Amino acid sequence: MTFFVIITLNFFIPRLMPGDPFIFLSSSEGQITTTYSEEQIAKYKAYYGLDKPMVVQYTSYITNLLKGNIGYSIYYNNSVINIIGKRMLWTVSIVLAAILVSCLIGTVLGSLSAWYRDGVFDKVLYSFIIAISEIPAFIIGIVFLFILAAKLGLFPLSGGMKTFANYSCFADHITDILHHAFLPVLTLSIARLGEFYLLSRNSMVSVLTKDYMRTARAKGLRNRRIIFRHALKNAMLPIVTRIFLSLGSVFGGAILVENVFNYPGVGHLMREAVMVRDYVLIQGIFLFVAVTVLTMNLLADIIYRRLDPRVS
Amino acid sequence: MKYVKHVMISIKRFNAMGKIGVAVVLMVLFLGIFSGWLSFHPYSIPSGGSLEAPGAVHWLGTDDLGIDLWAQICFGARISIIVGFGTAFLAGIGGSIIGIFSGYSGGLTDKIIMRITDMVIVLPDLPMMIVLGAFFGPSVRNIIIVLALFSWTVPARIVRSKVLSVKQENYVTAAISYGAGFWHLTLRHFLPNILPLVMVSVIRLTSRAIVAEAGLAFLGLGDPTSKSWGLILNHAINFRGIYFTDYWKWWVVSPITAIMLLVTAIAFISRDTERIINSKA
Numbered sequence: 385m386t387f388f389v390i391i392t393l394n395f396f397i398p399r400l401m402p403g404d405p406f407i408f409l410s411s412s413e414g415q416i417t418t419t420y421s422e423e424q425i426a427k428y429k430a431y432y433g434l435d436k437p438m439v440v441q442y443t444s445y446i447t448n449l450l451k452g453n454i455g456y457s458i459y460y461n462n463s464v465i466n467i468i469g470k471r472m473l474w475t476v477s478i479v480l481a482a483i484l485v486s487c488l489i490g491t492v493l494g495s496l497s498a499w500y501r502d503g504v505f506d507k508v509l510y511s512f513i514i515a516i517s518e519i520p521a522f523i524i525g526i527v528f529l530f531i532l533a534a535k536l537g538l539f540p541l542s543g544g545m546k547t548f549a550n551y552s553c554f555a556d557h558i559t560d561i562l563h564h565a566f567l568p569v570l571t572l573s574i575a576r577l578g579e580f581y582l583l584s585r586n587s588m589v590s591v592l593t594k595d596y597m598r599t600a601r602a603k604g605l606r607n608r609r610i611i612f613r614h615a616l617k618n619a620m621l622p623i624v625t626r627i628f629l630s631l632g633s634v635f636g637g638a639i640l641v642e643n644v645f646n647y648p649g650v651g652h653l654m655r656e657a658v659m660v661r662d663y664v665l666i667q668g669i670f671l672f673v674a675v676t677v678l679t680m681n682l683l684a685d686i687i688y689r690r691l692d693p694r695v696s
Numbered sequence: 697m698k699y700v701k702h703v704m705i706s707i708k709r710f711n712a713m714g715k716i717g718v719a720v721v722l723m724v725l726f727l728g729i730f731s732g733w734l735s736f737h738p739y740s741i742p743s744g745g746s747l748e749a750p751g752a753v754h755w756l757g758t759d760d761l762g763i764d765l766w767a768q769i770c771f772g773a774r775i776s777i778i779v780g781f782g783t784a785f786l787a788g789i790g791g792s793i794i795g796i797f798s799g800y801s802g803g804l805t806d807k808i809i810m811r812i813t814d815m816v817i818v819l820p821d822l823p824m825m826i827v828l829g830a831f832f833g834p835s836v837r838n839i840i841i842v843l844a845l846f847s848w849t850v851p852a853r854i855v856r857s858k859v860l861s862v863k864q865e866n867y868v869t870a871a872i873s874y875g876a877g878f879w880h881l882t883l884r885h886f887l888p889n890i891l892p893l894v895m896v897s898v899i900r901l902t903s904r905a906i907v908a909e910a911g912l913a914f915l916g917l918g919d920p921t922s923k924s925w926g927l928i929l930n931h932a933i934n935f936r937g938i939y940f941t942d943y944w945k946w947w948v949v950s951p952i953t954a955i956m957l958l959v960t961a962i963a964f965i966s967r968d969t970e971r972i973i974n975s976k977a
Binding site: 389514515518519522523529530534541632633635636643644654655658659661663666667673674677678681 | 823
């Protein structure tokens with residue numbers, strides 16, 4: 385259903401745009417406007433299929449989509465799907481890495497915080513994480529870029545790997561890529577950390593008051609076992625679903641962060657596409673991101689049902 | 697007037713963090729409103745040498761074109777405030793109306809409205825904003841409209857569930873039995889109940905909108921004619937050699953500080969408001 389809405393939106397946005405592409409095409413620099421003759425315009429309209437009624441255009445658009453044909457980028461001289469495919473891996477890998485890192489660290493910190501609730505450790509950590517989680521990701525990225533990369537020279541300033549590099553072995557190649565990916569992933573992880581921390585803390589706090597926790601303690605189990613085996617297992621449910629639900633906003637954050645670090649992913653591509661006014665490509669990227677996010681949301685729904693038998 | 701008094705009372709109940717937050721936001725408001733008087737230099741044309749360090753004449757230094765940065769920050773505050781409050785206001789009012797209507801009518805209308813809300817919530821907002829910005833031209837007005845179109849769902853959902861629960865109260869049933877209509881119920885019974893909740897979500901939306909605008913402007917996709925904080929950052933980052941010179945110390949640091957201050961201040965206020973409302977309930 386939502387897929388349908390997005391596709392429809394994607395279809396109508398350029399057609400609702402003020403102005404006519406042929407007026408744009410037929411006017412040149414300065415005041416001298418060379419106009420196409422009526423028959424030329426009619427020919428072009430027929431060529432692009434713009435003379436047909438909306439319904440016909442719409443159905444042909446959908447059939448093209450189903451065939452996997454989302455258009456051809458004039459600027460890059462390649463089909464949109466190929467261009468996105470080349471850039472996709474970069475983005476997907478930093479997004480996944482960031483979610484993994486922030487989820488792991490956030491959950492551990494959140495559980496510890498809940499365990500020592502209202503102690504000094506909890507209070508300090510809580511206010512600290514609240515403070516950083518409000519700062520937008522791209523600002524964190526810029527700060528890292530200036531301090532860690534530019535001043536201290538610990539990390540490369542931009543890019544996804546060294547240009548013109550000759551790698552002696554495969555391991556060098558991997559290290560280089562990881563080295564470049566470190567700051568973007570760190571930035572995105574910090575931006576996401578608060579969400580997972582707060583969620584796991586809340587979830588743990590409510591689990592810790594349950595009767596089976598008292599039983600576990602009465603059995604004389606060690607603290608570590610209680611936290612990670614008994615409590616966390618039950619507190620994991622909302623965290624798992626949040627992983628999938630947060631993908632949408634991580635993608636949004638990745639678009640900005642990639643541009644901070646000039647990381648060669650889809651987000652950087654999107655900005656390039658806007659700068660060179662490659663509308664077909666912009667739409668293709670939007671479609672790609674939207675479809676990915678929606679699929680993840682759908683997955684979240686399914687997984688939640690699997691994990692929690694109480695939800696029918 | 698009654699509501700203004702309520703707001704004053706709740707500000708008095710803020711703790712230290714909340715009060716600091718209010719103070720910072722008021723300061724930024726002041727900067728934004730009186731930016732013309734507070735900065736002695738124009739914000740769009742050069743007024744000194746390029747890349748001057750902060751000093752007596754140019755408090756925060758100048759950028760590569762010699763434009764005073766303090767003036768740019770002041771006018772940027774205006775943009776941030778307009779976008780933040782404009783979006784929150786539009787989305788808060790629109791969302792509340794939709795929420796009240798949905799909760800009040802129930803049945804099929806409610807179901808359809810909730811389906812639409814679910815759909816809007818999952819749409820990735822930043823890519824959508826970029827697409828709309830690319831096609832319809834980036835202007836502050838368009839940014840506000842697009843942000844509001846993506847934000848109304850939050851207050852709408854909260855308001856709806858509150859209205860649903862208020863509808864079950866005996867005094868509402870009594871009012872209905874006396875023949876109270878939609879408007880009477882809304883004004884007399886729903887609004888006082890939902891107002892604090894709407895307040896919290898509106899505060900949240902404000903900071904979200906400010907961050908979104910700064911992000912878009914940073915990408916260079918914001919309104920190119922408005923000197924917003926994100927746009928200053930965009931210029932600074934795209935300046936060749938910014939990483940290897942000392943210019944970033946004033947050129948990059950000042951907009952970043954401004955954004956972080958405002959956003960954290962709003963976060964403090966929102967946490968405190970939430971705390972007060974929760975303790976009341």
